[in-house]
Amino acid sequence: MRDLAPRLLEWQAAGARCALASVVAVRGSAPQRTGAALCVHEDGTALGSVSGGCVEGAVYDLAREVLDSGQARCVSFGYADDDAFAVGVMCGGEIDVLVQAVDHGTARVLAAAHLAAAARRPVVVARVLPGADAGAGSVAVWQDGHLGSTGDSALDIAVLADARRLLDRDGTTVRTYEADASRRYEAGADRSHDAGAPNGSRAPRVLFESWAPPPRLLVFGANAHAAAVSRIGALLGYHVTVCDARAPFTTPERFPDADEVVVDWPHRYLAATRTDHRTVVCVMTHDAKFDVPVLTEALGRPLAYVGALGSRRVQARRREDLAAAGVSPDALARLHAPLGLDLGASTPEETAVSFAAELVAVRSGRTARPLSLLNGPIQPAGAADRPGAAGARCAAGTDPVRGRTTAALRAH
Structure with a gap:
């Protein structure tokens, strides 16, 4: 949404x-x-x-x-x-x-959530699912405020508390709320792993959609490979920044797919930049005076992925330089260099595809082998355990369409 x-x-x-x-x-x-x-x-x-x-x-x-x-x-x-x-x-x-x-009312909630997301502020949109005894409203929740209501003031208290706990997660989940004798709702039970609400239950169920800011992709080096990586990074949903100290090459016109184009020394920019466990760093410079300092900084942070472009000879020398700069063996083991999978890539665009394939595999914890050679599930390992990956079934009284057709619900 x-x-x-x-x-x-x-x-x-x-x-x-x-x-x-x-x-x-x-x-x-x-x-x-x-x-x-x-x-x-x-x-x-x-x-x-x-x-x-x-x-x-x-x-x-x-x-x-x-x-x-x-x-x-x-x-x-x-x-x-x-x-x-x-x-x-x-x-x-x-x-x-x-x-x-x-x-x-729903439009006002969505507008508030959209403004918060555009300002890179985490926001959660909560909507009451039909079939409950409670209201049927919606609410947008951010760290220091909210807009809207579920339609039940008692339920609002529990939903607002749960929504704020979900602000740092990006995903969707359904929670079911049971009221005590005083009609106070406790924190909702996550229905991601059960068969849903009991038959005939009228307990309110709330859909939470967490709109965390997009993860960051920091691309260091202003060249054709960086342009291709920024393009595919934007396609994958990253907030892309391209950074290089050489002003003539580091312009928005050369990197139209980047959200930000920064002229600065890579290590200095990274040292002053906030990152998190979802952040991806790609070093495309091929120049020790640029890449060793920025990789030293990157490998000292808990990032999702740190990769560097270059031949095997360049990588061997680079690892020696990084070790001499004080990077530990464990940190060096986290470096994906040369970055990408063995696809036979040669052009900048093919190299970007190779990088993106490795990034998805690392993020999902998969082997990157052809699916035709495997017998396991196609979905990433743990996909069903992500928030909202498997939720409660629609409550009794709604419209189950499992394995059969109906006159009202026939595909065209």
């Missing part, structure tokens, strides 16, 4: 009615993760995707129905193994999709 929010808000501001469909739970293999969204304008225009195509038509039709009725729906789609043309997730898993009309 985060990527679609600007356009959705444009539609709403223009007075158009629109519906928002969001994946709130995934069980097993599915083409999209939780949080994937599809927006449908009253004129029939659609943006985004919830399934990569296999149930897109059914969700689109459901969104049009919700626009007419104004009633939110939560629908489950499973593998349609008894009818090749039935609505189903062809990957073999199950997804739950929440579809709701975007009213003025």
Whole structure:
């Protein structure tokens, strides 16, 4: 939903009615993760995707129905193994999709979240799923404030507390809230690993979407390889910075895909820059006076990935220089140099693909071997354990569509 929010808000501001469909739970293999969204304008225009195509038509039709009725729906789609043309997730898993009309209150919440995210402030959007005894509102939550309400003041207290605990996480989760005798709600139970709310339960369930700032990709060196890496880094969703001390080569025109282009000595810039465990550093300079100081700084930080371009001869000399500069053997072992996978890359663009492939493999903890040679699950190890990767099923009284077709929910 985060990527679609600007356009959705444009539609709403223009007075158009629109519906928002969001994946709130995934069980097993599915083409999209939780949080994937599809927006449908009253004129029939659609943006985004919830399934990569296999149930897109059914969700689109459901969104049009919700626009007419104004009633939110939560629908489950499973593998349609008894009818090749039935609505189903062809990957073999199950997804739950929440579809709701975007009213003025929801638009205000999304606008507040969008502004916070644009300012690189962590924000959480919480929406009450249909079928509960509590309200059906939404709220945007940031560290020192919030906007909106769940529609239940007692539930608000628990949801605001849980949302602030999720501010440093990027992902989606569903939590279920039970009230005590005084109708005070305790912290929600994360339903990522169970079969969902008990049959007939009216306990409120809340969808949390954490919009953490995009992870950073710091590219040091202003050359053709850096331009290709910045381009693919932006495609992967990173906030890209290109930095080099040589002003004539370090211009926005040469790096149109970068969010920032900085003229500074790489090690000095990195020393003054805030990083975290998601930050990626790529050194493309081939020059010891640039790359040894910046790699020394980078390898002293708990970063997600530190890589350097260069031949094996350059890498051998570089490692000697880094050891002489005081970098420990354990820190040197974290250096991906030469960066990238063995794809036979030669051009800057191919090298960028090689780097991106290694980055995804490192991030997912996978082997980077061809899937055709493996028998294990295709999804990354631990994908089901990520926040929201597998959530509670739609509550009783909603629309289960597991392995069978219905007249109202048939793919086109």
